[in-house]
Amino acid sequence: xxxxxxxxxxxxxxxxxxxxxxxxxxxxxxxxxxxxxxxxxxxxxxxxxxxxxxxxxxxxxxxxxxxxxxxxxxxxxxxxxxxxxxxxxxxxxxxxxxxxxxxxxxxxxxxxxxxxxxxxxxxxxxxxxxxxxxxxxxxxxxxxxxxxxxxxxxxxxxxxxxxxxxxxxxxxxxxxxxxxxxxxxxxxxxxxxxxxxxxxxxxxxxxxxxxxxxxxxxxxxxxxxxxxxxxxxxxxxxxxxxxxxxxxxxxxxxxxxxxxxxxxxxxxxxxxxxxxxxxxxxxxxxxxxxxxxxxxxxxxxxxxxxxxxxxxxxxxxxxxxxxxxxxxxxxxxxxxxxxxxxxxxxxxxxxxxxxxxxxxxxxxxxxxxxxxxxxxxxxxxxxxxxxxxxxxxxxxxxxxxxxxxxxxxxxxxxxxxxxxxxxxxxxxxxxxxxxxxxxxxxxxxxxxxxxxxxxxxxxxxxxxxxxxxxxxxxxxxxxxxxxxxxxxxxxxxxxxxxxxxxxxxxxxxxxxxxxxxxxxxxxxxxxxxxxxxxxxxxxxxxxxxxxxxxxxxxxxxxxxxxxxx
Amino acid sequence: xxxxxxxxxxxxxxxxxxxxxxxxxxxxxxxxxxxxxxxxxxxxxxxxxxxxxxxxxxxxxxxxxxxxxxxxxxxxxxxxxxxxxxxxxxxxxxxxxxxxxxxxxxx
Numbered sequence: 001x002x003x004x005x006x007x008x009x010x011x012x013x014x015x016x017x018x019x020x021x022x023x024x025x026x027x028x029x030x031x032x033x034x035x036x037x038x039x040x041x042x043x044x045x046x047x048x049x050x051x052x053x054x055x056x057x058x059x060x061x062x063x064x065x066x067x068x069x070x071x072x073x074x075x076x077x078x079x080x081x082x083x084x085x086x087x088x089x090x091x092x093x094x095x096x097x098x099x100x101x102x103x104x105x106x107x108x109x110x111x112x113x114x115x116x117x118x119x120x121x122x123x124x125x126x127x128x129x130x131x132x133x134x135x136x137x138x139x140x141x142x143x144x145x146x147x148x149x150x151x152x153x154x155x156x157x158x159x160x161x162x163x164x165x166x167x168x169x170x171x172x173x174x175x176x177x178x179x180x181x182x183x184x185x186x187x188x189x190x191x192x193x194x195x196x197x198x199x200x201x202x203x204x205x206x207x208x209x210x211x212x213x214x215x216x217x218x219x220x221x222x223x224x225x226x227x228x229x230x231x232x233x234x235x236x237x238x239x240x241x242x243x244x245x246x247x248x249x250x251x252x253x254x255x256x257x258x259x260x261x262x263x264x265x266x267x268x269x270x271x272x273x274x275x276x277x278x279x280x281x282x283x284x285x286x287x288x289x290x291x292x293x294x295x296x297x298x299x300x301x302x303x304x305x306x307x308x309x310x311x312x313x314x315x316x317x318x319x320x321x322x323x324x325x326x327x328x329x330x331x332x333x334x335x336x337x338x339x340x341x342x343x344x345x346x347x348x349x350x351x352x353x354x355x356x357x358x359x360x361x362x363x364x365x366x367x368x369x370x371x372x373x374x375x376x377x378x379x380x381x382x383x384x385x386x387x388x389x390x391x392x393x394x395x396x397x398x399x400x401x402x403x404x405x406x407x408x409x410x411x412x413x414x415x416x417x418x419x420x421x422x423x424x425x426x427x428x429x430x431x432x433x434x435x436x437x438x439x440x441x442x443x444x445x446x447x448x449x450x451x452x453x454x455x456x457x458x459x460x461x462x463x464x465x466x467x468x469x470x471x472x473x474x475x476x477x478x479x480x481x482x483x484x485x486x487x488x489x490x491x492x493x494x495x496x497x498x499x500x501x502x503x504x505x506x507x508x509x510x511x512x513x514x515x516x517x518x519x520x521x522x523x524x525x526x527x528x529x530x531x532x533x534x535x536x537x538x539x540x541x542x543x544x545x546x547x548x549x550x551x552x553x554x555x556x557x558x559x560x561x562x563x564x565x
Numbered sequence: 566x567x568x569x570x571x572x573x574x575x576x577x578x579x580x581x582x583x584x585x586x587x588x589x590x591x592x593x594x595x596x597x598x599x600x601x602x603x604x605x606x607x608x609x610x611x612x613x614x615x616x617x618x619x620x621x622x623x624x625x626x627x628x629x630x631x632x633x634x635x636x637x638x639x640x641x642x643x644x645x646x647x648x649x650x651x652x653x654x655x656x657x658x659x660x661x662x663x664x665x666x667x668x669x670x671x672x
């Protein structure tokens with residue numbers, strides 16, 4: 001909102017306020033209506049007629065500037081420059097001048113209304129309306145935050161329920177916590193409420209410090225995470241490219257009886273909800289395998305290689321089947337949502353193209369995500385599906401809120417029930433390592449070493465330039481260095497693809513160490529084929545042009561075209 | 566590729582090789598399990614780390630350099646940001662302070 005004063009008389013703020021106090025009644029009513037926050041919280045700018053503007057040909061206006069006329073033509077002047085005041089500063093100024101006026105004056109009345117329009121009642125009304133809360137519950141909730149005695153009773157709720165009834169009806173503590181958590185939010189890392197910046201800018205609530213301190217006492221005594229942190233219930237997403245799928249968002253489907261039996265047949269009956277959630281997760285990781293065919297999804301269209309829902313596919317899943325992250329997340333969420341009790345699960349799709357899925361769940365005590373299939377490109381397929389089959393500590397469970405460490409205890413309890421042992425710690429593994437005898441006299445065979453290395457590369461689908469770089473990485477191993485391998489790159493023309501393919505040529509420097517004095521090794525970096533060849537064969541291929549050195553200054557001595565030797 | 570991933574590849578190559586020459590590879594399997602935990606080197610002493618690196622077959626003159634890269638602050642911070650390190654994990658013995666940017670510039 002812009003308030004235009006004719007010219008500077010006292011100061012921009014004082015002149016602006018005076019202009020408001022002098023507004024004709026109709027205009028003032030419009031002004032004060034806009035001051036009360038609703039869907040938007042308006043700022044207030046004070047200008048003079050003499051300030052710079054973008055539309056000087058538009059008619060001058062004094063008072064509350066209209067933006068458009070009845071025909072929706074833009075009639076404002078687009079003023080700019082001049083000092084900008086926050087609403088809080090303006091309200092502080094109003095408060096300071098209030099008592100300059102008689103209490104029965106129009107000015108006093110208007111200033112009071114301006115202050116009220118951004119006070120505690122306005123704040124409560126805004127957030128009640130925004131969240132659809134019962135205004136009486138909100139009023140009562142704020143009474144708790146304004147009164148130490150009420151707060152004390154609230155913290156001993158069961159002994160004092162009558163104090164919190166509304167029109168004779170019992171209201172649960174949970175209902176008040178929901179309201180408070182939603183309106184005031186959580187305490188951030190600096191020990192403040194995230195809301196404070198908004199309040200200090202747009203409102204004037206002198207009681208706020210007391211409200212905040214009493215709210216913190218509630219936070220210290222009661223786990224409010226569920227109500228104050230929207231990420232707890234997956235109402236707010238962690239990343240901009242996340243989408244939450246809740247129960248009911250997709251068509252219903254039925255998990256096969258075989259899966260039910262496999263998951264639940266041995267589950268103890270006395271587990272807590274969190275333990276059940278962990279049990280189901282561990283069991284699913286044990287029961288299913290990862291569908292590595294997902295890596296070829298660009299070459300083979302399968303319904304579960306995309307995020308789209310397929311009832312037919314999901315209902316066909318049996319224990320032992322290969323699954324994708326979508327399958328796992330959907331099934332896990334469904335199994336959890338079918339549990340009795342206060343537990344809810346969701347599926348989380350990640351990526352602009354929804355290329356990945358995980359699940360999340362929450363109870364009154366904890367909230368966590370579970371990611372059985374981790375697609376972090378910096379790691380290998382070290383997902384929980386593998387870990388659960390090998391008794392390795394699972395890493396896919398990430399708490400969002402778990403104040404009492406419930407999940408860690410739950411995992412340890414159920415994992416050992418599923419595996420018959422608890423997962424080893426690093427310390428235990430090292431103890432095991434130290435107690436295991438070292439193999440002595442391992443024969444060295446360089447060709448076999450290289451072949452073994454290439455087998456691993458093949459299994460990880462590492463080829464091409466990445467293979468070459470990885471080969472340099474193993475240069476720090478004893479076997480590689482001791483072998484004193486010389487290396488050069490050869491190119492082979494692929495006519496069909498109109499490109500050169502790289503081969504790596506290797507040879508042990510020490511002739512006497514070679515199995516055969518003229519022996520060389522050739523690695524095809526595309527196919528990862530390993531060939532034991534001879535210097536003569538390579539020379540012949542160089543002579544015929546079938547192979548060429550990649551770099552003229554980087555060749556193996558003695559292995560070259562006839563004319564270059 | 567991270568230092569840890571290189572070690573994993575080397576160790577796996579060792580396992581494949583030892584199987585081919587009919588040698589015992591139990592130690593390498595244990596090491597494979599250890600390396601599954603990306604934060605493993607932050608959970609062990611230097612002696613234990615050296616044992617593992619030497620078992621994998623890292624040259625003596627490369628061990629210290631490799632170890633320092635494995636326990637660098639950059640690596641710690643990367644694991645922390647990827648939520649693979651929990652600052653409250655009691656297993657962590659090598660820790661670096663992680664500062665909140667707002668705290669650093671707070672008046």
